[in-house]
Structure formats: structure tokens, C-alpha cells
Amino acid sequence: MSSNAIEIRGLRKTYRGSKGQPEKQALKGIDLDIPQGSVFGLLGPNGAGKSTLINILAGLVVKTAGQVTIWGFDQDVNPRQSRASIGVMPQELNLDAFFTPRAALDVQAGLYAVPKSQRRTDEILKLIGLEDKADAYARTLSGGMRRRLLLGKALVHAPHILVLDEPTAGVDIELRQMLWTNIRKLNDEGMTIILTTHYLEEAEEMCDEIAIINQGEVVARDSKTNLVNRIDAKTMVIHAEETVTTLPEAPGITVETRPDGAVALSYHAHQTSAEQVLAAVRDAGISIRDVKTEEADLEDVFLELTRS
Ligand SMILES: Nc1ncnc2c1ncn2[C@@H]1O[C@H](COP(=O)(O)OP(=O)(O)O)[C@@H](O)[C@H]1O
Ligand SMILES: [Mg+2]
Structure with missing residues (x-):
């Protein structure tokens, strides 16, 4: 058998x-x-x-x-x-x-x-x-x-x-x-x-x-x-020392501001490195107080695969 x-x-x-x-x-x-x-x-x-x-x-x-x-x-x-x-x-x-x-x-x-x-x-x-x-x-x-x-x-x-x-x-x-x-x-x-x-x-x-x-x-x-792991979408969430006035910009990175003032940078790990994301943040003159990353979970996989 x-x-x-x-x-x-x-x-x-x-x-x-x-x-x-x-x-x-x-x-x-x-x-x-x-x-x-x-x-x-x-x-x-x-x-x-x-x-x-x-x-x-x-x-x-x-x-x-x-x-x-x-x-x-x-x-x-x-x-x-x-x-x-x-x-x-x-x-x-x-x-x-x-x-x-x-x-x-x-x-x-x-x-x-x-x-x-x-x-x-x-x-x-x-x-x-x-x-x-x-x-x-x-x-x-x-x-x-x-x-x-x-x-x-x-x-x-x-x-x-x-x-x-x-x-x-x-x-x-x-x-x-x-x-x-x-x-x-x-x-x-x-x-x-x-x-x-x-x-x-x-x-x-x-x-x-x-x-x-x-x-x-x-x-x-x-x-x-x-x-x-198949979904390599990651999000880096930055809390800045001061109110952010200029948002970071870089190819391959999607930026949004969260209701709590945090800046969320979404990217694909196979395309963009964490270092490139951090560089974009520094280039925008943001000093980082705290940083977290969010990874895809099964829900993301599921949504991507069952989208009709
Ligand atoms: N006895 C049945 N006669 C006709 N259609 C059915 C019957 N049982 C299930 N279906 C249909 O087949 C599809 C799959 O149903 P089902 O296997 O119960 O799905 P799930 O368990 O994933 O919710 C559905 O569109 C359902 O309406
Ligand atoms: Mg069933």
C-alpha cells in the first residue's frame, strides 16, 4: 500500500x-x-x-x-x-x-x-x-x-x-x-x-x-x-517620533497612514528588501520610534485563491 x-x-x-x-x-x-x-x-x-x-x-x-x-x-x-x-x-x-x-x-x-x-x-x-x-x-x-x-x-x-x-x-x-x-x-x-x-x-x-x-x-x-509562505506580502508598520508630514515613496512599496498615525508600508519580499523599505522611510525624514512587521496568513492565501 x-x-x-x-x-x-x-x-x-x-x-x-x-x-x-x-x-x-x-x-x-x-x-x-x-x-x-x-x-x-x-x-x-x-x-x-x-x-x-x-x-x-x-x-x-x-x-x-x-x-x-x-x-x-x-x-x-x-x-x-x-x-x-x-x-x-x-x-x-x-x-x-x-x-x-x-x-x-x-x-x-x-x-x-x-x-x-x-x-x-x-x-x-x-x-x-x-x-x-x-x-x-x-x-x-x-x-x-x-x-x-x-x-x-x-x-x-x-x-x-x-x-x-x-x-x-x-x-x-x-x-x-x-x-x-x-x-x-x-x-x-x-x-x-x-x-x-x-x-x-x-x-x-x-x-x-x-x-x-x-x-x-x-x-x-x-x-x-x-x-x-506562498504569499510573500509583508507590511512594515512604523510609528514615528514626530507627526509624519511627508510619506515615504519608492517603487514596489504601497504606503498608507493608519488611524493611529502609524505609517504602513506594504511590499513583496521577493521584490523589495526590508533595507529598501527602511531606506525609503529615512529618505522621507522620518525617525523611527517603533517598527513592527505583519506577514500574510492563511486568510490572505484563501482570499487570493478563491477570488472569482
Ligand atoms: N443533493 C443535492 N442536490 C442538488 N445539489 C446539491 C445537493 N447537495 C449539494 N448540492 C449543491 O452542490 C454544491 C456543493 O455543495 P456541498 O458539497 O454541500 O458544499 P459545502 O459542503 O462545501 O458547503 C452546492 O452548490 C450545493 O447547493
Ligand atoms: Mg458542507
Whole structure:
């Protein structure tokens, strides 16, 4: 087997139009490798195609064309093995109101043919912090508890790969922390994690590899560090000793005054050196009291790549 947990080639999905709606090309030929052991982020705005991609991996949506290999198993050739390799926490709550968490986990284990002796129901209840609620009906659980139960269900068959679709959209800070702690722990134990998010901060904090999806296409795929480095826009922010009357001027440098009186000089590091920027400042007769630099973050990369 290759070192990729998932390999996707030429993946397309066209949803048929209904009730006079035109058909929708949700995925337009995706090629993507997701390395084993990574925390991989699928980042993109609403409607980009993230859930469609995840649901195809999960076997919940039927692809229109292309090839998906999960843990070395072609989804079409070895559907059972490929499904057994992956656990998915869906974006939508889809719990049976009349099941208790314990029952929901048992039923899920049964669906995946996990033998009774190998079930880890209590361990999972503990991991998701629902030991106290193990025997309460799902309809009596809070929204946060239900989401935790969804995570538990995704784990019953001890998959190699855990996929989380917008795990923290609309959840409170406490639940978010709990999810992150669990995800890091599972990843430390060797599980490959794939998560979708439209929150840049989340991708920046959690993921080591990122694919940016926009309108059904992968527009960037790199390590987080490389993605951020790709944009070499920098800004030097100068606080002067005295009120600035003459603004610096130099080719390749964009100058603006900030509301607090600071002078912000934006430039591209591959074109202009910090020394050239400082020289322009000195030439304008400004004596520097304080200087800071601001670098691009993932948001800049994202905006640049998803600008349509
Ligand atoms: N069942 C469906 N039928 C028709 N169109 C759909 C269906 N599911 C999603 N879409 C459309 O496909 C596109 C991608 O949706 P989705 O995969 O949910 O994006 P994301 O998860 O990135 O927000 C959107 O334009 C959405 O409206
Ligand atoms: Mg979605």
C-alpha cells in the first residue's frame, strides 16, 4: 500500500436538477492524495463541494465519475473494506431519537459487524464524555451531546481514517475544545484525520496539510506552512517620533497612514528588501520610534485563491 490514506482521481459529481432547477456540477474533476497520519484540512467557502466529497468517501453519495481509493481499497472494487477503513462524523445531526447513546453505539457496531468481544462502547462513551448519559434517550440530549455522540458513532469500528464534516460549526467553545483534544489524541495514536471547515483559523490551528476547494475544484494543495509562505506580502508598520508630514515613496512599496498615525508600508519580499523599505522611510525624514512587521496568513492565501 502507498503512504496515502486516501487517493482520489478525476472525481466528479453532478447533481441532477429537480423541480426545474438546472443540474449542478458540485465536483469538477478532483485529484487529491491524503497522506497517512496527517490532520488534513479541506477548506473552502459554503457550496464549494466539501460535503459532497466527504459523503462520497463515506459511501453516502454516489459519484458521477472518477476513482476513490481508501486505505488501499478501491471503493468500487472493495466497497466493504474501503468502508471499514473510514469513520465519518456527518455535518447534519442524524440520530434516532429513541436510542440511548449506548444503544446507538451498539447498533452502529452491529452495522459494521464488530464482534461483541471487540466492542469498546464504554471506552468510547468515556472519550466523548457521555458516560453519565449512556442510558438517556437521544432526544433528551443537548445539541452538543448529540454531536459528541456522532463522533462516538464514527469511532465504533476503530477506523484508520476519521472524517469530520464541519465539526465545530455552531458549537460552543467547550465542545470545540473537547473535539480538538479528542482529535489530537486520536491523531497521536496514529489515526489519519480529515476535516472540512470554512473557518480559516481552524484550518490554521489544527491541520498540517490543507487543500483549498472552490467551486468544485482544488485550487491549492500544500502544507500549511508552504501555503502561508506562498504569499510573500509583508507590511512594515512604523510609528514615528514626530507627526509624519511627508510619506515615504519608492517603487514596489504601497504606503498608507493608519488611524493611529502609524505609517504602513506594504511590499513583496521577493521584490523589495526590508533595507529598501527602511531606506525609503529615512529618505522621507522620518525617525523611527517603533517598527513592527505583519506577514500574510492563511486568510490572505484563501482570499487570493478563491477570488472569482
Ligand atoms: N443533493 C443535492 N442536490 C442538488 N445539489 C446539491 C445537493 N447537495 C449539494 N448540492 C449543491 O452542490 C454544491 C456543493 O455543495 P456541498 O458539497 O454541500 O458544499 P459545502 O459542503 O462545501 O458547503 C452546492 O452548490 C450545493 O447547493
Ligand atoms: Mg458542507
